[in-house]
Amino acid sequence: MPLHVPRCVIIVAGGSGSRMGAGVPKQFLLLAGQPLLMHTIALFARYDASLFIVVALPVAHIEHWQQLCSTYRFGVPHKVVAGGATRSASVRNALAVLPDTDFIAVHDGVRPLAPVEVIARCFDTASHHGSAVPATAITDSLRKKTGDASYDLPRENLYAVQTPQVFRADWLVHAYAHTADCPGAFTDDASVVQAAGYDIILVEGSRENIKITEPPDLPVAEALIALRRS
Amino acid sequence: MPLHVPRCVIIVAGGSGSRMGAGVPKQFLLLAGQPLLMHTIALFARYDASLFIVVALPVAHIEHWQQLCSTYRFGVPHKVVAGGATRSASVRNALAVLPDTDFIAVHDGVRPLAPVEVIARCFDTASHHGSAVPATAITDSLRKKTGDASYDLPRENLYAVQTPQVFRADWLVHAYAHTADCPGAFTDDASVVQAAGYDIILVEGSRENIKITEPPDLPVAEALIALRRS
Numbered sequence: 001m002p003l004h005v006p007r008c009v010i011i012v013a014g015g016s017g018s019r020m021g022a023g024v025p026k027q028f029l030l031l032a033g034q035p036l037l038m039h040t041i042a043l044f045a046r047y048d049a050s051l052f053i054v055v056a057l058p059v060a061h062i063e064h065w066q067q068l069c070s071t072y073r074f075g076v077p078h079k080v081v082a083g084g085a086t087r088s089a090s091v092r093n094a095l096a097v098l099p100d101t102d103f104i105a106v107h108d109g110v111r112p113l114a115p116v117e118v119i120a121r122c123f124d125t126a127s128h129h130g131s132a133v134p135a136t137a138i139t140d141s142l143r144k145k146t147g148d149a150s151y152d153l154p155r156e157n158l159y160a161v162q163t164p165q166v167f168r169a170d171w172l173v174h175a176y177a178h179t180a181d182c183p184g185a186f187t188d189d190a191s192v193v194q195a196a197g198y199d200i201i202l203v204e205g206s207r208e209n210i211k212i213t214e215p216p217d218l219p220v221a222e223a224l225i226a227l228r229r230s
Numbered sequence: 231m232p233l234h235v236p237r238c239v240i241i242v243a244g245g246s247g248s249r250m251g252a253g254v255p256k257q258f259l260l261l262a263g264q265p266l267l268m269h270t271i272a273l274f275a276r277y278d279a280s281l282f283i284v285v286a287l288p289v290a291h292i293e294h295w296q297q298l299c300s301t302y303r304f305g306v307p308h309k310v311v312a313g314g315a316t317r318s319a320s321v322r323n324a325l326a327v328l329p330d331t332d333f334i335a336v337h338d339g340v341r342p343l344a345p346v347e348v349i350a351r352c353f354d355t356a357s358h359h360g361s362a363v364p365a366t367a368i369t370d371s372l373r374k375k376t377g378d379a380s381y382d383l384p385r386e387n388l389y390a391v392q393t394p395q396v397f398r399a400d401w402l403v404h405a406y407a408h409t410a411d412c413p414g415a416f417t418d419d420a421s422v423v424q425a426a427g428y429d430i431i432l433v434e435g436s437r438e439n440i441k442i443t444e445p446p447d448l449p450v451a452e453a454l455i456a457l458r459r460s
Contacts, residue, residue: 133373133380135373135380138372138390139441139443140390140391140392140441141390141391141417141418141420141421142368142388142389142390142391143363143365143388143389143391143420143430143432144387144388144389145387145388145389145432146387148429148431149429149430149431150363150365150389150430150431150432151424151430152417152418152420152421152424152430153388155417157374157375157376158372158373158374158375158383159372159373159374159375159380160368160370160371160372161370161371161372161373162370187371187382187385188371188382190371190373190382191371191382194381194382199378199379200373200379200380200381200382201378201379201380202373202375202380207444207446207447208446211369211370213369214437216437216438216454216457217437219453219454219456219457220450220453220454222453223449223450223452223453224446224449224450226449227446227449
């Protein structure tokens with residue numbers, strides 16, 4: 001392992017994919033002829049070939065993944081660690097194997113379409129401000145459910161958060177060192193880092209940077225890939 | 231015009247489409263070989279062939295639309311009214327031409343993929359409770375921007391609202407009669423009806439029920455249509 005790399009990414013691919021109903025973990029579903037997770041990993045290698053890439057996978061899927069890498073002759077170097085019971089636990093396990101580094105991105109394994117510009121924008125902003133989280137303005141009307149009824153919620157200044165979320169390495173390490181793994185307490189890493197007292201800077205995300213969590217998302221992703229190739 | 235129809239729909243197609251950057255109003259963009267708005271209108275005829283359909287279009291686009299209907303031999307009967315400067319003004323103009331009716335749906339012209347089950351669910355629920363608004367649970371983490379920084383916002387019980395939004399006709403007419411057209415005050419009809427004191431019931435929407443507002447949405451819609459046909 002190198003002694004120091006400027007930038008790392010932790011790709012969290014811990015989901016069992018039960019919502020997809022396909023029997024295959026969603027990160028292994030085929031997208032444009034290749035397991036989804038390979039697209040995700042390749043994004044980061046395309047941004048910076050010297051990036052140190054760690055993938056957190058459920059223990060039960062690691063062997064299957066290694067077989068897939070061999071079958072598909074997947075050539076992007078990456079380290080695999082065992083995922084934990086929660087997202088936070090998976091990030092912790094990945095942090096433990098990182099080389100000395102300056103900036104760490106955390107990315108969802110099931111976001112195979114993050115534009116390289118968005119990845120670059122996040123690392124650039126984090127290098128100046130310590131954190132960078134891609135987000136898109138909420139364009140739908142919002143309602144909060146209250147028993148049987150609901151009320152409308154102003155959407156001004158509200159953003160839907162994506163990944164990669166990039167942080168100064170010392171901030172992220174410190175935040176995780178001072179945070180317990182309460183299931184459900186944190187829905188993303190920005191919340192963990194914020195809870196440790198650091199400011200979270202929002203940068204422009206992309207509506208193409210979708211998360212594959214339900215069956216209709218897969219043809220949508222295929223369409224976006226076809227569009228990029230055309 | 232019939233004296234009484236049980237159900238009507240107002241399709242609001244007032245947008246200029248500037249965000250699409252295509253020069254063509256977004257509701258006229260071709261989707262699977264047909265102007266988008268025709269797909270939207272056809273959804274409602276598929277749900278109920280006796281539904282009374284009103285489409286609110288900018289005055290400047292009405293002639294173009296009539297030519298398109300002739301070119302594409304579009305056979306679904308519908309009435310066209312001039313749209314207003316705001317969404318609310320367009321709904322008002324449409325309300326003025328409706329026959330006597332029991333339930334009125336208001337739908338975005340640029341949502342050409344609302345599943346027929348969702349339309350049915352909205353009319354069914356409104357027939358029991360007076361209102362029904364399709365919505366999907368927020369699955370992204372949310373942040374509120376505050377100057378340079380941002381803070382995380384709990385997403386529990388938060389829903390992104392879609393259309394068709396269905397209301398008892400007397401509720402919707404009363405709500406619009408007692409509401410001024412303040413630009414930006416209301417982002418949807420549920421907010422107008424709620425402001426008049428009525429309860430808004432949320433029903434399950436669909437993630438396929440996307441709004442076409444940006445260029446990448448179009449290939450996504452094509453992919454979803456291809457999926458439905460396969």
